[in-house]
Amino acid sequence: MIETLLTGGTVVQPELLLQMTQNEAFEFIHDDTLLATSLWANIALAGLAILLFVYMGRSIEDPRAQLIWVATLLVPLVSISSYVGLTSGLTVGFLEMPAGHALAGEGEIFSPWGRYLTWTFSTPMILAALGLLAGTNRAKLATAITMDVGMCITGLAAALTTGSYLLRWVFYGISCAFFVAVLYVLLVEWPADAAAAGTSEIFGTLKVLTVVLWLGYPILWALGSEGFAVLDVALTSWGYSGLDIFAKYVFAFLLLRWVAANERVIGQTSTTERTGASPADD
Numbered sequence: 001m002i003e004t005l006l007t008g009g010t011v012v013q014p015e016l017l018l019q020m021t022q023n024e025a026f027e028f029i030h031d032d033t034l035l036a037t038s039l040w041a042n043i044a045l046a047g048l049a050i051l052l053f054v055y056m057g058r059s060i061e062d063p064r065a066q067l068i069w070v071a072t073l074l075v076p077l078v079s080i081s082s083y084v085g086l087t088s089g090l091t092v093g094f095l096e097m098p099a100g101h102a103l104a105g106e107g108e109i110f111s112p113w114g115r116y117l118t119w120t121f122s123t124p125m126i127l128a129a130l131g132l133l134a135g136t137n138r139a140k141l142a143t144a145i146t147m148d149v150g151m152c153i154t155g156l157a158a159a160l161t162t163g164s165y166l167l168r169w170v171f172y173g174i175s176c177a178f179f180v181a182v183l184y185v186l187l188v189e190w191p192a193d194a195a196a197a198g199t200s201e202i203f204g205t206l207k208v209l210t211v212v213l214w215l216g217y218p219i220l221w222a223l224g225s226e227g228f229a230v231l232d233v234a235l236t237s238w239g240y241s242g243l244d245i246f247a248k249y250v251f252a253f254l255l256l257r258w259v260a261a262n263e264r265v266i267g268q269t270s271t272t273e274r275t276g277a278s279p280a281d282d
């Protein structure tokens with residue numbers, strides 16, 4: 001697999017094009033206990049969270065509360081799919097870092113690009129649940145979600161850019177700009193909506209949890225093997241797995257517990273939205 005291709009005088013090595021076999025990737029992951037456990041721990045927790053959340057939501061009847069429940073349940077569902085993809089070697093690659101990167105010239109570096117891809121599906125669910133809890137309108141919900149998708153996709157681009165070290169960080173910067181828009185909605189727009197909807201207390205708790213934990217991701221990216229490489233591959237992976245445990249399962253549990261116990265408050269939010277009496281009107 002390491003044969004070299006000659007294309008018009010340019011030397012191209014196939015392994016630079018994400019072509020290490022899945023089998024080799026699978027072995028690489030499982031030869032490193034720390035790395036493997038960072039992935040398997042999340043598969044186990046996501047599995048438990050799915051069972052627990054199905055049970056917790058079993059008697060929710062209000063349609064808006066049900067929508068929050070489905071969005072919340074999708075978080076561990078996407079997560080388990082994401083981590084099975086990573087663990088199996090399907091959604092990881094090995095990349096040569098460009099000149100300037102701390103690991104340039106050190107051969108192929110493990111890249112769990114599937115993480116960034118699947119955030120595109122899991123983080124909008126978190127935001128949808130939070131937005132519905134705050135009783136926000138469609139414009140703000142769409143803004144938060146599209147900015148968030150932009151953040152994830154450009155984060156993926158940053159991780160996969162190997163042609164230029166500078167452009168890796170340019171993508172990182174663009175992703176941060178999208179993130180600022182998400183933070184603005186979370187910190188400024190939705191607290192006001194939640195106050196009008198009567199969900200301020202729980203929204204406030206979940207907002208702080210979300211903002212603090214989400215800030216950890218770009219910091220970890222910068223310190224991890226894809227950024228300045230202060231942390232090695234396995235520690236970076238545990239960092240994301242640890243953040244995921246709190247940003248997904250603990251967050252979702254707190255949200256669902258509140259929704260199951262306060263269905264009527266959520267129901268009233270939908271009523272005021274329909275009559276146009278709240279800021280939730282679109």
Ligand code: RET
Pocket residue numbers: 116119122123151152154155156158171172173175176179214215217218221244247248
């Ligand atoms: C990246 C790197 C580029 C800059 C920024 C990032 C932010 C990532 C975030 C991820 C949150 C993920 C969650 C996943 C749960 O399933 C892509 C790391 C700003 C905020 C909560």
